[in-house]
Amino acid sequence: MILGQPGEPLRAAELAVPEPGPGQVRVRVKACAVCRTDLHVVDGELPGPKLPLVPGHEIVGVVEALGAGATRFAPGRRVGVPWLGWTCGECAWCRSGRENLCERARFTGHTLDGGYAEHALADERFCFPLPDAFDDVSAAPLMCAGLIGYRSLVKAGDARRLGLYGFGAAAHIVAQVARWQGREVYAFTRPGDTAAQGFARALGAAWAGGSDEPPPAALDAAILFAPVGALLPLALKAVTRGGTVVCGGIHMSDIPSFPYALLWEERTVCSVANLTRRDGEEFLALAPRVPVRTETQVFTLEQANEALERLRSGRLQGAAVLVP
Ligand SMILES: [Zn+2]
Ligand SMILES: [Zn+2]
DSSP: BBSSSTTSOOBBOOOOOOHHHEEEEEEEEEEEEEEEHHHHHTTTTOOOOOBBBBBOEEEEEEEEEOOOOOSSSSSOOOEEEEEEEEEEEEEEEGGGGGGGOOOOOBBBBTBBOOOSEEEEEEEEEGOEEEESSOOOHHHHGGGGGHHHHHHHHTTTTTSSEEEEEEHHHHHHHHHHHHHHTTTTTEEEEEETHHHHHHHHHHHTEEEEEEETSSSSSOEEEEOOOOOTTHHHHHHHHHHHEEEEEOSSOOOOOOOOOOOOGGTTTEEEEEEEEEEOHHHHHHHHHHTTTTHHHHHHHEEEEGHHHHHHHHHHHHHSSEEEEEOO
16 A cells, blocks of 8 residues: 555555575565554655655565575565664764664655555565464554564653553553553553453553543652643643653653643653664563453554554554454
């Protein structure tokens, strides 16, 4: 599926089978999960997409061809391809363990073609071997909802009472990891979304309610997965002194002004940008131990626009996954 121009629906296209360049692998796509970032790309909310573009950055596929010098994965090997598609390896960020901030980074399904297709190319250095415990569809949401959710959870520090705003693909994974780590999870959904609240409780949340409700106890940290800037002051109000609010998404509507008293007492606000390969290695080692169980809804490739619309309107439980 191809994005011709932001703001237009994706259109089906017959794509030539791409030839892998030096250091690249070509994978036959088995599954590609749908991320909220894909909606931001399709809606034109992220600057600088490659156009036309094949979206999708939560790819599970099987290596079927190797470019010159590619030796890491044998043909037939299953790999995951994440959002971080390439980094320069030379800049100050890359050399200090923060390749997620590389100024020249390229991103799968944004500045590189992604996985809403039968085939995808990827730099072998940025692919992950996947644990056998997950089938193709179950593994796909790990590649972003899981990885970047995990990075957000690490940013929340050792918070015991953890709030999650927006209980979609990322939160449903993070909730399981957080519970396994012995934390208490407080889930905030769209007001009145009793289905999502029930889903959160079934995954072990101590409390679930609308984002307009105060939690029954002060939180030590909160992670915002919903792209709604107005939630930030609410989350600050819900965290105790010294607490942290982590913004886990790549884009958010504007944050309204709020009194300094909400930030006072050493509360912290931070964002999470992209991922490092180390995040991926840590999370993929952890996920089978929890074990994380992903809730998925499968769509065909041709149903990509419908999957995106369901994500937009909140009519999804867990993650949408496209299967070619
Ligand atoms: Zn760099
Ligand atoms: Zn994503």
